[in-house]
Amino acid sequence: MWVPAPGRGYSMKNKTVKITFLLLLLVLALVLVACATTQSIALKHPATEGMPICSDCHHDWRSSLNHTADFDTRHRFWASTNSQSCNVCHNEAFCSDCHAHKEELKPSDKYKDSPNLALPHRGDYLNQHKIDGRINPASCFPCHGRQNNERCKVCHR
C-alpha cells in the first residue's frame, strides 16, 4: 500500500491552493483587461529638433517631461515608472548607448560632436572614476553593478 511521505499531503494541498490562486488571478486579470477602455498612447511622436520642451505644445502633466538641462538626473524616475512615454520618442538603442550590457566605447566618445549632451565619463575618466566611486558609488552601480563591468574586472579582480 502506498503511504504518502510525511508532509506530502500538505504539500499537495498547498500546491493545489497555489495553482487555484494563480488561475483565479489570471481570470481576474483577463476580466480587468477586458474592462479597460483606455486608448494606447501613440507609437511614435513626430520628430523634433534639439532638446524637446514638451510644454511648448502640451500644457498638462507632460510638461514634466521637458528635457531641460537637469533632465539627465531626473530621467531615471520616468524610465522606471512610465517607460512607455520614453518609447514614444526613443527606442532601446538610445538607452543602450549608456545602459549597456557589454560595452567598449564610452558614450561621450560616441558623441564627441555633441558636447552639450549630459553624457557620462567625459575627459579623463580613468582617474576621475576613483573620485566619483568614492563620492557616490551608487551612481556607478546601475550600469556596472551586474552588467557592463568586464572592463572593471581587469583591475577590480
Next chain:
Amino acid sequence: MKIPTKHNHTKMGSPPSWMRFIVVSLVVFLAGLPVTASAVDVTGTSRTYLTSREQADGTRLLPGYEYLNFQIQDLGSDTISAHFGGWAGYDFKEKTGDNDLQYGYLSYKSKTANTIINLGRVMVFEGVAAERVDGVYARTDLMANFGISAFGGNPVETGAPLGDVAASSGNNSIYGARLTHQTPGLYAIGVSYLKEERNGEDFRKEEGVDLWLHPMNKVDLAGRSNYNAITKEWMENTYNLVLGPFDRLRFTTEASWINYKDYFFGTTLSAFTFQPGILDPNEKVRILGENVVYALTNKFGISADYKAYSYNIAGNAKYYGGNFRYTGASGGAGLSLHRMDGDADRLKYDEYRVYGYSKLGKIDVSLDVIDVKYDSAINGVSNAYSVSLAAGYDLTDRLKVGADVEYAKNPDFNRDVRAFLKAIYQFDVGTGARKGV
C-alpha cells in the same frame, strides 16, 4: 602610463546560441509572412567606428566597431514588430574581436489598454527592476486606472565575483511584477517586486514603491524607495522635487539615502563589495542637492548647483558651482566652474569646462576642454586636462561621416592622444532625424 588598462578581448568565435536563435527565428518568421509583408517598414541606424588609442604598455590599439540597430514594423499586422540592437568589434592590431546583443525581441502592442508583450532579449524598467532579461515582458492597463506589468526569464548579467564561480555558471532566473494606480495628470504610484535566483539560491529579493505626484501646475515630485528583502533593510530612498518655471526661474531639489550593505548586495563586481579602509561596506550616505536655473533669454541661461554628501563613517563632502549655457539655432556653448570640497585629500579639487559646437551647412564642428586642478597632486600631477576637437560632414541626408581627436594629460597618462573616425547611416531619415533616436 602608470597603471594597466589593458582590455581583455575575447576571440571572435561562432555566434552565441541566443544570436543564432534570434536570427533563425526572424528569418523563419519573415519567410512565413503573408502578402502584406510588402508593407513591412524597416528603420534603423548603422554606426561604424574606427578608433586609435594607447594601451598600458605603450602599444596602440586599432579597434573598429559596427553598431547596428533596426526595427521592423507591421510584421503581418501593425501591432507586431521586431527590434534588434547589437555591436561587433575587431581590433586590427591584436586580431581579436568581440560582440554583444544589446536587445532583440518580437513585440506586440495593442491599440487599446497600452498592452505590450515583448519576447526575446528585452530591457525592463519597472519600479525596482532595471534589467536585461532573456525572456518575456508584458504590461497592460486594467480597469479603474490600475495597471500591471510582469517579466521573467534568464538574467543577462556578468558572472559573480571571483570565488563564487558556481553561482555564475548554473541555472539562473529572474522574475518580477509591478502594480500601479494613477489619476492621470495628478499622481501615479507603483509597488514592485523582483526576485533573482542563481543556482536555485536567492541572489536578490527586492521590493519597491515608486511615486510621481503633480499636485498643481509647476510642482513635480518623483521618487522611489527600494527595500532589500534579503538583508531586511532599505536599499535607497531617492526623491526629486521640481518647482517652476516661475517666470524664468526653476528649482530642482534632490534627496537620497543609500545604505551600502543593502544597496550593493546583489553585485557581480568585487569593487562594490568594499573593504574597510577604502569604503566601509556598512557605510550610509545622505545626499542633498539643489539646482537653480535662471533663463536670461530663450537662448542664454545660467544655473547654480550644490550637493552635500554626508556619510556615517567616512568624512563628508560638498560639490558646488555654476554653469552658463548658450543654445542657438545652429550651435551652442557652455562654461562651467565647480569645486569639490571633501574631508579626504583626493576630494579637494576645482573643475572647469568650456565647450562649443556649431553647424555650418553640411559641416559641424565642436570643441570641448575639461580641466581639473587637484589641491594635492595625484601621481605627481596636479593639473589634469583633456582637449577634444570634432568635425563632421553630412554626405547625404542619411549618411554622415566624422572624425575627432582628443589630447589629454592626467595622473595616469603623461600624454594620451586618441583618434576616432565614424560613419553613421540611417535607414529611415523620417524616424531617425534626431540623433540617438
